[in-house]
Amino acid sequence: MKKYDYVVVGSGLFGATFAQKAYEKGKKVLVIDKRNHIAGNVYTEEIEGINVHKYGAHIFHTDYKDVWDYVNSFIEFNRYTNSPVARIGNEIYNMPFNMNTFAKIWNDVFTPEDALRHINEEKKEIKGEPKNLEEQAISLVGRTIYEKLIKGYTEKQWNRDCKDLPAFIIKRLPVRLIYDNNYFNDKYQGIPIGGYTKFVEKMLEGIDVKLNTNYFDDVNYYKSIAEKIIYTGPIDEYFNYSLGTLEWRSLKFETKVLDNNNYQGNAVVNYTGHEVEYTRVIEHKHFEYGNQKKTVITYEYPADYEEGMEKYYTINDEKNNKLADCYRELANNEKNVIFGGRLAEYKYYDMDDVIKSALEMFNKVDN
Numbered sequence: 193m194k195k196y197d198y199v200v201v202g203s204g205l206f207g208a209t210f211a212q213k214a215y216e217k218g219k220k221v222l223v224i225d226k227r228n229h230i231a232g233n234v235y236t237e238e239i240e241g242i243n244v245h246k247y248g249a250h251i252f253h254t255d256y257k258d259v260w261d262y263v264n265s266f267i268e269f270n271r272y273t274n275s276p277v278a279r280i281g282n283e284i285y286n287m288p289f290n291m292n293t294f295a296k297i298w299n300d301v302f303t304p305e306d307a308l309r310h311i312n313e314e315k316k317e318i319k320g321e322p323k324n325l326e327e328q329a330i331s332l333v334g335r336t337i338y339e340k341l342i343k344g345y346t347e348k349q350w351n352r353d354c355k356d357l358p359a360f361i362i363k364r365l366p367v368r369l370i371y372d373n374n375y376f377n378d379k380y381q382g383i384p385i386g387g388y389t390k391f392v393e394k395m396l397e398g399i400d401v402k403l404n405t406n407y408f409d410d411v412n413y414y415k416s417i418a419e420k421i422i423y424t425g426p427i428d429e430y431f432n433y434s435l436g437t438l439e440w441r442s443l444k445f446e447t448k449v450l451d452n453n454n455y456q457g458n459a460v461v462n463y464t465g466h467e468v469e470y471t472r473v474i475e476h477k478h479f480e481y482g483n484q485k486k487t488v489i490t491y492e493y494p495a496d497y498e499e500g501m502e503k504y505y506t507i508n509d510e511k512n513n514k515l516a517d518c519y520r521e522l523a524n525n526e527k528n529v530i531f532g533g534r535l536a537e538y539k540y541y542d543m544d545d546v547i548k549s550a551l552e553m554f555n556k557v558d559n
């Protein structure tokens with residue numbers, strides 16, 4: 193009998209969910225993480241009494257009732273509804289694209305019919321199926337909105353011309369013919385009151401956790417103490433990059449504390465033009481309706497990934513998808529190691545999907 197049923201590599205939402213379910217079932221579990229904190233990329237750090245989202249703004253939203261009930265069993269969620277605004281030069285518009293946006297873009301728009309008249313007229317320039325992101329965007333909302341609210345943001349985000357990007361990236365942005373600034377279509381939405389770190393702390397209550405601990409420093413030891421390894425780190429790193437390196441987009445964050453109790457009046461302001469290099473400014477207190485004297489803001493700059501940086505967005509072009517498939521084949525043949533989460537599956541995962549996938553994985557491997 194080994195000391196642990198599971199050693200879970202990574203204390204992000206995949207690892208924490210798997211570990212929690214296993215512990216609840218009476219299994220012996222050790223969670224290790226190479227960072228000096230738990231919670232992976234949803235980690236929040238308290239600064240001036242404000243929970244700062246250290247790896248980018250995270251808004252929990254889901255359509256899965258079981259996942260919503262699960263997360264609410266650890267912590268209460270508030271009623272935060274994501275409604276970013278977009279700034280271009282000296283103009284400001286509501287996001288996602290909805291009647292508030294259209295009425296401000298075109299001064300003769302009052303009804304959905306008025307908005308459709310403009311959009312349908314503008315989208316005539318696209319003939320047939322959209323071939324790239326630019327064509328997809330114009331056929332969704334027309335050229336005026338594409339140029340003001342999509343082109344610059346997307347080019348900054350991906351460092352590529354919109355004509356060279358796949359159409360699917362833009363498909364998840366809602367277009368609504370009602371006056372509704374809610375960014376997400378899901379039934380449930382909110383922010384854990386007290387921050388995500390507290391939420392993950394509750395999930396890991398009672399479980400052995402070792403921080404500043406890299407799995408690759410002693411693979412044989414971890415294999416010797418565990419029946420199974422749950423691995424949530426990068427899949428190519430696990431195989432020592434033997435087939436090649438998977439590509440990622442990264443981000444740089446610049447955080448400031450301001451002696452001002454309300455800097456921008458909204459948690460998320462998107463900067464959609466090329467006049468500034470950042471894509472968003474986050475004012476963290478507004479996620480939790482904070483009334484602290486100071487405020488903390490973060491500028492988010494898209495960046496090419498370089499060694500030592502964090503991996504944020506997968507690049508799902510043909511080359512990377514193929515390479516990821518080859519690594520998945522290797523992973524399938526790896527005995528007693530289970531791969532899960534955004535890094536190990538090389539997949540863009542929302543938080544609810546990653547939790548759902550960990551719950552399903554646990555039911556599959558431990559029945």
Ligand code: FAD
Binds near residue numbers: 201231247249544
């Ligand atoms: P992670 O959180 O990355 O956890 C993996 C952990 O493994 C890390 O802590 C890492 O340190 C550890 N690890 C890796 N290698 C090793 C090793 N060798 N040894 C030990 N430990 C190791 N989703 C939403 O639903 N809503 C949002 O608003 C949202 N916003 C986002 C904004 C940004 C900028 C990004 C990039 C993502 C966003 N997401 C959002 C997605 C969300 O971040 C992910 O779904 C979630 O964090 C994935 O959890 P994970 O456990 O798979 O990975």
Ligand code: UDP
Binds near residue numbers: 278287345349361362
């Ligand atoms: N997008 C845009 N303008 C905006 C916000 C988003 O054009 O103001 C586009 C952009 O191409 C981006 C995609 O929509 O890559 C998805 O953005 P979202 O904010 O939904 O995703 P996230 O960056 O949070 O993963």
